[in-house]
Structure formats: structure tokens, C-alpha cells
Amino acid sequence: MGLLIDEKNVVIPGQILAEGMDFLPAMNTYREENNIISTRVGFIKLSGRSINVIPLSGPYIPKVGDTVIGKVEGISNSTWSVDIGYAYQATLPLRDATSEYIQKGADLSQYFDFDDLIVAKITSVNKMKFMDLTVRGPGLRKLDGGKLIKITPSKVPRVIGKQGSMISVVKNATNTRIIVGQNGWVWISGENPEDIQKASEAILMIDREAITEGLTDRIEKFLGGKKNDIIQEEN
Amino acid sequence: MNKQYIMDLLKKGKRADNRGLEDYREITVEYGISPKNAEGSARVKIGETEVVCGVKFEVGTPFPDKPDEGTIMVNAELSPLSSPDFETGPPRIDSIELARVVDRGIRESKCLDFKKLCIKEGEKVWMVYIDLYSINNGGNLFDAASLVALAALKDAKLPKYDEKSEKIVYEEKLKTGLHLNELPVEVTVCKVGETFFVDPNFDEEDAVDARLTVAVLEDGRIAALQKGNIVALTPEEIDHMVEMAQKISSSLRLKL
């Protein structure tokens, strides 16, 4: 009776996590008679009596208020269509694109063109998953240059770290600017392609090893290691 | 995904993954990946790119103008399992091009002696089916496909042919392999801006202006060519690309 698997352990779909009525099913779990069962590969996280499974893989599920990175893929006469890593594109309406007055019939590509990357906020998602975006708000904008990489959306909190601690380690060590979208799209920009490559490798390493112990230390070591090499070469 | 970023770097002679312009990713060749039923089989990985190949033999009638020669049939499937961009259904032009480029490398180099595939002149010859499947498209399927086709041919053993019943006894593989006189490895040289490089990964492939696939023989002669993508090349550029392919081909041949 009670919890069958300790917190933080990895479970698979169909695995029985708890027996009896002491616990409640929450994220990615369900009750079948006496059992609470996982529907995903992930690790167990308790919040009070609720059992959650934090997934270690899986698609991005758009939510209102999420800040995401997207790529402009379509331009109509009053909206832009933006790929944000979901099956269907999100819509950026004219009124949410700029505070400027846009003349009717104006060429919208002068604001956002095909293949432009933007950092945007999701303003609405309906039941059919039609999504609207805005780029009006602090930090929301078009991204110039830089490189895009993709990580598992559920691991975004780990990549950012507590109060941004993990991503700061990467930024500072590589001298790059990094924006992590809730959709798992990560934008990295910097002066040196080597730095950008190093930062991408570090972020992909956090994605891969998200729930291992001592990850911050290993990331610091990974990022620091190269620097030492350079110093040795200079000597 | 990062077309502009990659193009800007390549124009400066740099690559996003810090490789040199003439560097391939790690190449592995594995033989006999489907040993039970295929007469020959192999897997090639170039970085994340993976292609498998199997060889099956059938008996057919020779072409009237070449009564004492067998032949090869190369088929390539860009499996929808290997990329979100590949679809189900009959082979599209990309997979037909891939198959035909691999076919030309083998056929034109005469690495297989088609006369040795003759069972009875004018009546029966071996038809060698070479089937290629992409497993993961991480870029540069051309070079991987050409390499894995050669590996599978090297691995192949003829089945027994029963003259009396006129049937192939597939269960009995002979010790006789297919003798390869040559290993015509194909090297695809890519161009972005004024930069020439080999072995594009998936993102780089998206940024390529022009590509030239060159089948190179051991003595450096070239056995097949295929120019791809939409940007035109000067004769000087082609010559430079062939030179690069010649230079790099021997390191690929060593993998077989």
C-alpha cells in the first residue's frame, strides 16, 4: 500500500505508482480502481498527496502566457503564421505585431519576413489548439542572427535553472546571449561561432542529463575545460 | 533550421559544428546486418546519417544486345521513418535520383563484371537487386548510399542455382562472392558562396547552393557525375570540386 516508487525515480507508461487511496492522480497519471498509474516516461514528483509524472520526452503543448520562440512561415494581408513547434502554426495578428499604424495593403514582410525568428507570448489557445501570439510586451521582439536549437519542452525549467542559475552559467562561460522558449526552442547568439557551438553543446547536455545529480558541476566543468585548454595553448 | 546562420559561417569558411571543410563525420561500416534472408547486407553511418542496404539475387533473361551479361537494379527508398520530410507512397524524384546516381557509380566503373553474372548465354543471367533504405537522414545520403551499396556487394554470396528445376535454392548460399574490381566511392562536394566543403549535415544541406557527386576510382579517374541544386557552376569550379573529391575519396575507400 502507499507509494510504490520513490520520488525522482523514472517510470514508464502503465507502471503502477501507488496503491490505495492515500494519493491522488495529477499530471500524466490516472486512477484505475485501487492503483495510480503513469501514462508517460518520466520521474515522479509529489506535491502534497498528488502524484505527478514529469515527462522526460514528448511534444510541446501550447499554453496561454507561455513565452515561445517561433519562426515566421506565412504572411497574409493581416496576419503572420508562425511555427512554434506545434503541429499547426500560431497566428500573429496585426494589432499584436507592432504599435505602429500600418497602412491598409502595406507590405507586412517589412515588419516580419519569412524565416524571421521571433520571441513571442501566447495570448490565446482554444480547444482546437488555434493559437494567437503577441510580440508587444517586455522582451518580446524579432531576433537577429544567432542559432536555433531544440530541446525537450518538459526540460525547459531545468535548462533555465532556479532563478535562471543554470542558463547564466552557460551564458557567462560562453559569452553568449541565450533565450529559452517554453516550447523548447532555444536561441543562441554571440560574436564567435565557437562560443555558440559550445553553448549549444552545453544546453543539449543539460537536456540529456536533466535529472542527474551534480549536473551544475559537470556543466561548469564542461564549459571551463575548454578555457583551460586555450590557456595552455597560449602558454 | 539555421539556414542563414550556417550560410554566413560557411561563406567565411567555417562550419557550425567546427569541422574542417574537407572533414567527414565519423564513418562506420557494418556488414551482414540482415544475414538470414539477404544474400548480402550492410549498414553505413556517417555521423547521425544511417543507410542500410541489402542484396538479393534473381534469375532473368539477358538484354538481347548483351546476351552474356547479367545486370544490377538499384532501388532507393527514402523511408518516412528516417525523416519528417519523407512521405509514404511511390518513390518520389529524390529517391529515384539517389538510386540512379548509385547505379551509375557501380555500372560505369565496371566494378562488377556483368559477364560473370551469366548462367546460360542468351537465356539466363543473374539479376542483382540492390535495395537501399534511409534509416536516419542526417544529411549526405548520397555518399552514405554509395558506400553502403559497395559494402553490401562486398558482403554478398551467390545462392545455389538448381539447373534441373531451374530454381534458385535461396537456403543454400555458395562461398562464391561477387568479385569487385574497383571500389567507386562517391564523394559529394557542396558549394555555398565561394566555399567548397564535403559531408553536409542536415542543416548544412538545406543551405547548399550547388552540389556535385563524383564517383572516384582507385586510380583517380572519375566514373560518374551528378550536379544538383539550382546554382550554376563554372568549369573551373567543377574542376576544383572533382579535385577535392579525388583527394578525399581514398579515405572513404579505406572504410570498406
Add this chain to the structure above:
Amino acid sequence: MISYKKRTDGRRFDELREMDAKVGVIPRANGSAMFKNGKSLAIAAVYGPREMNPAFMRNPKKATLRVYYNMMAFSGSGERVRPGPSRRSKEINLVMEKAFEPVLDLVEFPNTAVDVFVELIQTDAGTRCAAINAAALALADAGINMKEMISAIAVGKVYDKICVDLTKEEEDMEAVDIPIAMTSNSGKITLLQMDGVLSREDLKEIMKQARDATLKVLELQKKALMEKYGGQQNE
């Protein structure tokens, strides 16, 4: 009546062939796996939830599962298999879709497609079971919500003996062959087909043996998922 005294490969009648499984074998896919059952070798990839085309096939209530089973041209015994779908492979697509639908929760992704592609690299009987076992792993790897895992095995009767996991050689004798897919917890049957003639008593015994055998398959599936994801857990 001939009595089948000793299996051609020396196995016990209830013994499975040697199996192998690996998760995450196709980096481009959202989820992927390899499953080897004796000499039958299947690889599966999952793409999606993604845009569903043709549009009139979209289901506004949930994602549509589509399975594509394909034998590579060189994978079969005897002559080369002609590429392209056959009546056999189309039927397998259908029964595989039905094998997974009872356990998949797809309501989160209306109008989308979840595509499962399975390629057989080598065949030696039990290929649809190997395909299902690989596909189940690939779906779990892709992070599609599954109420239970699915595991499959063929159980049959060769002459007078009930045998688990027949080989091609055994199938070619006077044999009945029944591929069965089962849910991991409740042991419910989601795929059942049969070639041959059998008594009701035999079928009951076959289903009983299939439960024991699929639990062994499940153990390996769990191990394969843990090899990819469990390494991330606390050491």
C-alpha cells in the same frame, strides 16, 4: 497424429527466442526503437503529433494514429519482396492501429496525426509482434500518453504442442499461429489473429501462455526504456 517432441531450435515449448531492444535509434524521429525477436528485426519511428493531411481526414476530437508496416525488399526468405504496400501490409497497418488505440490518449491533439513507421530489416516469423513491440517503445519514447504498455507475442500449435514464439521453420510445419498483443496491467487483448484450425480449449491455453510471454516482453521493453531514460536518474 504426429507428436512434436523437440522444437527445431531446441527451445522449451514455452520459451521465447532471444530478444533485444533499444530505444532512441533514429535521432530525427520524435520517438524510435528497435526490437529483435529471434531473427526478426523491426525498427519503428514515431512522428507527431503533426499536421494531418489530407485535411478531410482530420478528427477535430483527437489525434489520428496511423501505422505503416513495411518489409524491406531483402528482408524476406526466398525471392525479393517487391517494394510498396501489399494487401498483407495494409491489413497489418489496420490491426496495429487497433492494437494501440485502446491505450493511447490522443485528445490533447485534435486534428493532428501521430504516424508510426515500422521497417522490417529481417524476418523470421512473428514480424508483426516485433513490429508492435518496437512501435510501443517508440510511442513511449515520443511521449504520447499511454494508459498501459502494449507487448506482443505469437503463440501457436505445432502438430500437437502449444508453442510460444514460433519460428518460420515451425510456421511452415503443420502449425497454427496466433499473434497476440496485450495490455501490460489488465492483460487485455488488443490484437488477435489466427491462421489454422484449433479447439476452444487450445485457444484458452494459448491466451494464458500469451499473458506469461508478453510479461517477459514487457520486462525487456521496460529495460530498454530505462537504458535510455533511467541513466538520467539518481545514481
